[in-house]
Amino acid sequence: MARIVMKFGGTSVADTDRIRRVAGIVQRQQAAGHEVAVVVSAMAGETDRLVNFCREANPLYDPSEYDVVVSSGEQVTAGLLALTLHAMGCKARSWLGWQLPFRTDDAHSKARIDQIGTDAVLASMAAGEIAVIPGFQGISEENRVATLGRGGSDTSAVAVAAAVKADRCDIYTDVDGVYTTDPRIVSRARKLGRVTYEEMLELASVGSKVLQTRSVSLAMKEGVRVQVLSSFVDENSPSADDLPGTLIVSDAELGTGELQGSDMESQLITGIAADKNEAKITLTRLADKPGAVAAVFEPLAEANINVDMIIQNVAKDKGETDVTFTVPQSDLPRAIAMLEGKQEEIGFYRLISDDRVAKISVVGVGMRSHAGVAATMFSTLAERAINVLAISTSEIKVSVLINADETELAVRVLHTAYGLDGADQG
Amino acid sequence: MARIVMKFGGTSVADTDRIRRVAGIVQRQQAAGHEVAVVVSAMAGETDRLVNFCREANPLYDPSEYDVVVSSGEQVTAGLLALTLHAMGCKARSWLGWQLPFRTDDAHSKARIDQIGTDAVLASMAAGEIAVIPGFQGISEENRVATLGRGGSDTSAVAVAAAVKADRCDIYTDVDGVYTTDPRIVSRARKLGRVTYEEMLELASVGSKVLQTRSVSLAMKEGVRVQVLSSFVDENSPSADDLPGTLIVSDAELGTGELQGSDMESQLITGIAADKNEAKITLTRLADKPGAVAAVFEPLAEANINVDMIIQNVAKDKGETDVTFTVPQSDLPRAIAMLEGKQEEIGFYRLISDDRVAKISVVGVGMRSHAGVAATMFSTLAERAINVLAISTSEIKVSVLINADETELAVRVLHTAYGLDGADQG
Numbered sequence: 001m002a003r004i005v006m007k008f009g010g011t012s013v014a015d016t017d018r019i020r021r022v023a024g025i026v027q028r029q030q031a032a033g034h035e036v037a038v039v040v041s042a043m044a045g046e047t048d049r050l051v052n053f054c055r056e057a058n059p060l061y062d063p064s065e066y067d068v069v070v071s072s073g074e075q076v077t078a079g080l081l082a083l084t085l086h087a088m089g090c091k092a093r094s095w096l097g098w099q100l101p102f103r104t105d106d107a108h109s110k111a112r113i114d115q116i117g118t119d120a121v122l123a124s125m126a127a128g129e130i131a132v133i134p135g136f137q138g139i140s141e142e143n144r145v146a147t148l149g150r151g152g153s154d155t156s157a158v159a160v161a162a163a164v165k166a167d168r169c170d171i172y173t174d175v176d177g178v179y180t181t182d183p184r185i186v187s188r189a190r191k192l193g194r195v196t197y198e199e200m201l202e203l204a205s206v207g208s209k210v211l212q213t214r215s216v217s218l219a220m221k222e223g224v225r226v227q228v229l230s231s232f233v234d235e236n237s238p239s240a241d242d243l244p245g246t247l248i249v250s251d252a253e254l255g256t257g258e259l260q261g262s263d264m265e266s267q268l269i270t271g272i273a274a275d276k277n278e279a280k281i282t283l284t285r286l287a288d289k290p291g292a293v294a295a296v297f298e299p300l301a302e303a304n305i306n307v308d309m310i311i312q313n314v315a316k317d318k319g320e321t322d323v324t325f326t327v328p329q330s331d332l333p334r335a336i337a338m339l340e341g342k343q344e345e346i347g348f349y350r351l352i353s354d355d356r357v358a359k360i361s362v363v364g365v366g367m368r369s370h371a372g373v374a375a376t377m378f379s380t381l382a383e384r385a386i387n388v389l390a391i392s393t394s395e396i397k398v399s400v401l402i403n404a405d406e407t408e409l410a411v412r413v414l415h416t417a418y419g420l421d422g423a424d425q426g
Numbered sequence: 427m428a429r430i431v432m433k434f435g436g437t438s439v440a441d442t443d444r445i446r447r448v449a450g451i452v453q454r455q456q457a458a459g460h461e462v463a464v465v466v467s468a469m470a471g472e473t474d475r476l477v478n479f480c481r482e483a484n485p486l487y488d489p490s491e492y493d494v495v496v497s498s499g500e501q502v503t504a505g506l507l508a509l510t511l512h513a514m515g516c517k518a519r520s521w522l523g524w525q526l527p528f529r530t531d532d533a534h535s536k537a538r539i540d541q542i543g544t545d546a547v548l549a550s551m552a553a554g555e556i557a558v559i560p561g562f563q564g565i566s567e568e569n570r571v572a573t574l575g576r577g578g579s580d581t582s583a584v585a586v587a588a589a590v591k592a593d594r595c596d597i598y599t600d601v602d603g604v605y606t607t608d609p610r611i612v613s614r615a616r617k618l619g620r621v622t623y624e625e626m627l628e629l630a631s632v633g634s635k636v637l638q639t640r641s642v643s644l645a646m647k648e649g650v651r652v653q654v655l656s657s658f659v660d661e662n663s664p665s666a667d668d669l670p671g672t673l674i675v676s677d678a679e680l681g682t683g684e685l686q687g688s689d690m691e692s693q694l695i696t697g698i699a700a701d702k703n704e705a706k707i708t709l710t711r712l713a714d715k716p717g718a719v720a721a722v723f724e725p726l727a728e729a730n731i732n733v734d735m736i737i738q739n740v741a742k743d744k745g746e747t748d749v750t751f752t753v754p755q756s757d758l759p760r761a762i763a764m765l766e767g768k769q770e771e772i773g774f775y776r777l778i779s780d781d782r783v784a785k786i787s788v789v790g791v792g793m794r795s796h797a798g799v800a801a802t803m804f805s806t807l808a809e810r811a812i813n814v815l816a817i818s819t820s821e822i823k824v825s826v827l828i829n830a831d832e833t834e835l836a837v838r839v840l841h842t843a844y845g846l847d848g849a850d851q852g
């Protein structure tokens with residue numbers, strides 16, 4: 001017998017028919033002898049509807065009342081899933097944020113989790129009741145409703161799994177696992193049996209939208225085994241135990257030899273991600289002296305604009321330099337306005353911006369102990385005459401910035417170059 | 427300075443525009459120097475939507491999970507009204523059932539109110555914050571969400587008014603007060619300045635749908651001054667203090683001479699109500715012996731079928747009798763099935779049913795000390811050849827059962843006969 005936390009997103013619970021399908025998946029886990037807690041999102045579209053009401057009521061909404069309104073979506077799904085499980089003959093009950101309690105700090109609309117009460121819910125689960133928990137919601141130090149931010153239900157599920165010491169946290173989504181790259185771009189992309197937390201973090205932060213980054217960080221910190229799998233499977237197909245999606249595990253667990261052969265072969269590079277949400281800014285003829293670069297980046301940091309890749313080209317003669325860096329596309333207008341407002345103070349000649357860029361990243365824990373990953377990347381791109389505009393690296397990732405038009409080509413040739421191609425799914 | 431509880435129903439908060447209008451009404455009360463708590467219903471149509479989800483999920487739904495789902499509608503309105511008040515520069519915060527706490531028993535979906543915590547909300551109101559409270563919802567002895575039954579927000583408002591010792595409970599609806607009869611039937615119907623709790627109870631139970639009966643009983647028991655008035659007034663019109671609707675008060679208060687002249691004139695009869703939701707059953711040739719009538723009514727009582735008017739015609743010769751009585755139309759099929767199943771046991775010859783009947787009631791506290799009310803009723807109806815099928819009376823009411831076709835005519839001629847006609851509004 002295991003203790004399992006299952007999480008279903010908005011498209012999986014979009015209407016009462018889909019909730020019935022979800023209830024069937026949950027029922028099979030309980031029938032297999034497991035203790036089960038289920039974390040649910042709001043029905044697809046519901047949170048948007050509620051957020052719009054808040055905007056209509058007050059464009060500058062107070063986040064604590066916003067939380068009262070938007071948290072209701074998950075409450076509805078939790079009650080409906082419990083009712084549906086009853087109809088199937090299962091014992092089930094809902095546990096709202098204030099009932100567990102699911103304690104957070106007072107940062108309404110983006111609250112951080114403090115502690116989750118588990119005595120009552122564990123007793124209920126031990127008595128054979130399926131616990132149905134609305135994601136996204138908790139209660140603050142002042143006993144008010146607090147939400148974790150959009151997409152927070154993944155984080156709720158991992159937090160509940162950590163609190164009840166679950167053997168596994170199964171995140172059901174509309175894809176059936178984590179792939180070596182986006183299957184819509186590369187038809188020979190392969191589903192990964194396992195990835196490490198670190199790899200998943202890099203993939204999540206560079207465009208693979210399977211899991212909220214924050215939920216992966218929390219799983220890593222708390223050592224929660226997370227599995228990503230699809231809720232849109234045939235009702236007669238094998239259960240999650242027999243047909244796994246992608247398991248997200250620690251480095252140590254990845255190295256225990258539990259891996260299937262197919263994963264062993266691709267251990268050097270796990271996947272390739274593309275992110276079109278960056279924009280590039282170049283400041284020309286900046287004075288090449290101490291403090292000049294700080295004068296650029298300090299005001300951006302103060303305005304909470306995240307700078308990612310940075311390159312600096314030193315001109316040989318005049319003591320001047322060009323600085324190029326990337327910011328999130330959504331912050332580009334704000335960044336331009338701020339920098340142009342400080343043109344004299346910073347001391348640059350021109351600001352050139354470009355939002356038609358893409359960041360391509362190759363990710364893999366194997367990189368730590370293998371050389372040549374970056375070299376392969378550059379030579380592969382050079383062969384196709386794809387120009388590299390900027391480069392950044394981490395322990396388990398190499399990223400390059402290229403023109404957005406070349407995204408699909410770059411992902412495809414790199415996928416082949418690193419030996420990731422599987423059977424054609426197209 | 428007074429302390430006022432205001433309640434707004436579903437049509438008054440149907441969308442964010444109407445919520446803005448409600449916020450304006452609330453703001454004016456606070457600006458007049460009052461401490462204000464507001465009780466709100468779900469947006470019109472929202473509770474039906476949620477109830478339908480529950481039925482789809484599980485036709486035999488568990489009421490405790492039903493309550494989790496349907497209570498969310500009022501929660502949304504409460505948050506939105508607080509946000510809207512903020513946008514107008516008012517201080518406001520929502521108080522959910524579990525936050526007050528609004529304690530009820532464990533009878534989910536039709537819970538009864540135990541006690542309402544007021545320390546925190548009174549402190550907040552004293553500090554100038556408008557308290558926004560979702561109607562319909564509380565928490566049970568087991569700390570689960572409990573609802574009071576459809577239309578329960580009126581009762582929530584009266585209970586909150588009693589708990590915070592409010593000077594008045596203003597119930598805003600889509601009509602502007604209680605009328606001498608339905609203005610759609612009688613264009614010369616007059617709005618009443620005051621009615622007593624007992625009159626309002628009789629009017630509510632015989633078809634005047636302005637207030638939930640239960641809220642009137644609670645107001646009477648707790649001595650809460652209730653005012654019924656319209657939320658659909660022009661924004662520039664006088665406030666509730668200047669343009670009252672109908673005040674519901676005790677007998678004693680009605681007799682203190684505070685009454686306006688127009689009400690003095692009509693004190694004998696307050697109003698006339700028509701109810702088309704009754705059905706008539708006649709059992710013919712029942713044995714006229716002790717216990718025979720009990721054999722009819724006991725099984726109906728056990729099945730929770732409410733019998734209202736009863737008449738018994740004793741046949742002179744055969745020791746047999748006909749019994750006629752009324753039941754709610756919605757219970758008619760069940761009542762017929764039950765009685766026909768016990769035909770031999772009860773011992774009657776035929777069962778004749780008729781759902782094309784209406785109950786017309788004249789209501790007034792003056793009746794206690796005046797004779798002739800019933801006589802006027804019968805002679806007025808006889809003049810128009812309206813046949814009386816059954817009669818029942820209470821201390822402050824005389825009701826007759828007539829053919830449904832004659833409802834409008836009967837109400838009109840009685841309204842004139844009792845001197846209730848005002849200026850023509852048609």
